[in-house]
Amino acid sequence: MEKRKFSWKEALLLVLVLAVAAGVYLYAKTRPKGAEAVIEQDGEVYRRVVLTDLKEPLTLEVNGAVIELDKDGAHFVSSPCPDKICVNKGIIKRAGESAVCLPQRVSVRIEGGDSEIDSVTG
Numbered sequence: 001m002e003k004r005k006f007s008w009k010e011a012l013l014l015v016l017v018l019a020v021a022a023g024v025y026l027y028a029k030t031r032p033k034g035a036e037a038v039i040e041q042d043g044e045v046y047r048r049v050v051l052t053d054l055k056e057p058l059t060l061e062v063n064g065a066v067i068e069l070d071k072d073g074a075h076f077v078s079s080p081c082p083d084k085i086c087v088n089k090g091i092i093k094r095a096g097e098s099a100v101c102l103p104q105r106v107s108v109r110i111e112g113g114d115s116e117i118d119s120v121t122g
Contacts, residue, residue, distance in 0.1 A: 035095060037074045039067060040107045051110075065104045074108045076101060 006014075039046045041062050049058060049069050057070040065079040065086065073093035076086040079101050086101035098109035 035093075035110055036112045037069050038109050038111055040109075042105050046106075062106045063104045065101045065106045067106070067108055074110070075099065076108070079104055079106075 035051045037049045037051055039049070039060065039062060046062055047060065051069060051071055051073065054069060054071050057068055059077070060067045060069070065081075066077040068075055068077045073091040075091045076089065076099055079086050081101055081103035083103075086099050086104075086106075089099040092099050092108065092110055095110050095112055098107060100107040
């Protein structure tokens, strides 16, 4: 039986697959540690959760709004407010991002970790 050699197309495909795998690995390793979700109700801190410490999703109900947190970020799952702007915001992941439900007076923001924002004025 004759040994088959790799064609240049197969070698290129192998190199691309290895490059993608290395990129995913490096992204996971360099991901910011210690990103913290801060949930506030009526302007007061309700709870702080270090996202990287979560092993499974955490669901909180704050003043009727349901918030889900996991290692990837935080988002409003549901809210009794009429517009659902907070729910449509989606997942917030990076430091400096926030989601707010004004009718329920509940907010979630991400602190710590890496931020693409240099400063905030206001």
